[in-house]
Amino acid sequence: MSHAITPSAAPAAFDSAAHPRRTVVEHRFNRLQQFRAIATRHDKTAISWRG
Secondary structure, eight states: OOOOOOTTOOOOOOOTTTHHHHHHHHHHHHHHHHHHHHHGGGGGSHHHHHO
16 A cells, blocks of 8 residues: 555645644644543553552
8 A cells, every 4th residue: 555645636725724723623632642541551550560
C-alpha cells in the first residue's frame, strides 16, 4: 500500500478563521488521550506487581 501524495490531490484550503478553533479542538483531544493513557496505566503500578 503506497501512501504517496498524488499530483492530483490538492492541499486543503487554509481557513484563517477556523484555524484557532481547530487548534483548540486538537489540543483538547490530545489532553483526553493523555488522561486515557494515565487512566489505563493501572497495571504498571507497584501494587499490581506485588500481587
